[in-house]
Amino acid sequence: MTVQQHLDLVEKTLDAGSVFSKIITNHLHGFPLYYNSEKAALYNEDCLSILKALPENCIDMIFADPPYFLSNNGFTCQGGKMVSVNKGKWDKSKGFENDLAFHNLWISECKRVLKPEGTIWISGTYHSIYACGYILQANGYHILNDICWFKPNASPNLSCRFFTASHETLLWARKDEKAKHTFNYGKMKNGDYPEDKIKQPNLQMRSVWSIALTKPSEKQYGKHPTQKPYDLLKRIVLASTNEGDIVLDPFCGSGTTGVACQNFANRYFIGVEVETEYCELSKNRLS
Numbered sequence: 001m002t003v004q005q006h007l008d009l010v011e012k013t014l015d016a017g018s019v020f021s022k023i024i025t026n027h028l029h030g031f032p033l034y035y036n037s038e039k040a041a042l043y044n045e046d047c048l049s050i051l052k053a054l055p056e057n058c059i060d061m062i063f064a065d066p067p068y069f070l071s072n073n074g075f076t077c078q079g080g081k082m083v084s085v086n087k088g089k090w091d092k093s094k095g096f097e098n099d100l101a102f103h104n105l106w107i108s109e110c111k112r113v114l115k116p117e118g119t120i121w122i123s124g125t126y127h128s129i130y131a132c133g134y135i136l137q138a139n140g141y142h143i144l145n146d147i148c149w150f151k152p153n154a155s156p157n158l159s160c161r162f163f164t165a166s167h168e169t170l171l172w173a174r175k176d177e178k179a180k181h182t183f184n185y186g187k188m189k190n191g192d193y194p195e196d197k198i199k200q201p202n203l204q205m206r207s208v209w210s211i212a213l214t215k216p217s218e219k220q221y222g223k224h225p226t227q228k229p230y231d232l233l234k235r236i237v238l239a240s241t242n243e244g245d246i247v248l249d250p251f252c253g254s255g256t257t258g259v260a261c262q263n264f265a266n267r268y269f270i271g272v273e274v275e276t277e278y279c280e281l282s283k284n285r286l287s
């Protein structure tokens with residue numbers, strides 16, 4: 001890094017710190033903070049209220065893991081046992097049109113709050129990801145990649161009447177087709193990814209990532225039914241943010257995105273979660 005690049009980074013980091021504080025104290029002052037630290041703020045709210053209160057063009061990266069709307073009273077296999085697929089009332093579908101309208105509400109607000117060069121990640125299974133992809137395009141985002149997150153230790157299929165679901169899709173899109181988005185190419189290509197049997201050392205990172213299901217050690221503070229693995233969020237934050245960036249997770253669940261942000265220097269995190277029990281879990285993981 002040259003001296004000038006270092007000075008630019010210091011200035012950006014100082015600016016980000018004051019922008020982050022201004023967002024919390026000026027724009028979100030009407031919402032009680034469930035947890036906060038110098039670089040993290042967690043709200044126990046509906047994400048639409050927080051999104052609407054945020055100023056435009058203030059966020060560098062959004063990771064969104066919205067409800068998949070798959071809690072349809074079915075059954076799946078977990079650890080060799082038959083368990084209900086129901087995650088909670090937040091995951092119940094209200095019908096195709098209403099679910100689509102919900103995705104449109106939050107995805108359009110995310111576009112407003114993203115900086116012009118900002119990017120958004122959305123994760124989902126086939127239950128929701130096509131709807132989110134359609135809404136992203138309808139809102140004029142430019143899709144950069146669809147990542148296949150392959151789960152090498154996915155649970156077997158109980159019915160034996162179709163293929164075993166063993167992946168999720170992550171859409172990565174930028175707000176503006178012409179803007180220069182952040183992609184830390186070298187860190188993806190040359191980094192160390194021992195957890196991923198597909199990634200070859202010093203070769204380009206491909207769009208298929210092999211990452212095991214969330215480890216029991218990551219659930220020491222309690223369980224969230226759809227907690228993402230830390231390795232997944234670590235890779236996303238490393239790939240698409242720089243020092244001084246502000247990251248927003250509107251459906252932050254157990255706070256995995258915030259934990260990943262803490263792993264890297266000077267990332268600022270705003271998390272929103274509607275269920276108090278999951279806010280408590282996030283708070284315990286973050287503090």
Ligand SMILES: C[S@@+](CC[C@H](N)C(=O)[O-])C[C@H]1O[C@@H](n2cnc3c(N)ncnc32)[C@H](O)[C@@H]1O
Pocket residue numbers: 045046047048065066067068090224226227228229250251252253254255256257272273274275278
């Ligand atoms: C798929 S989970 C996210 C899991 C998270 N990525 C993690 O690693 O723990 C979706 C979360 O969104 C929350 N949620 C659902 N609707 C919401 C809304 N309108 N505003 C904020 N949070 C919401 C749910 O309570 C749930 O915890």
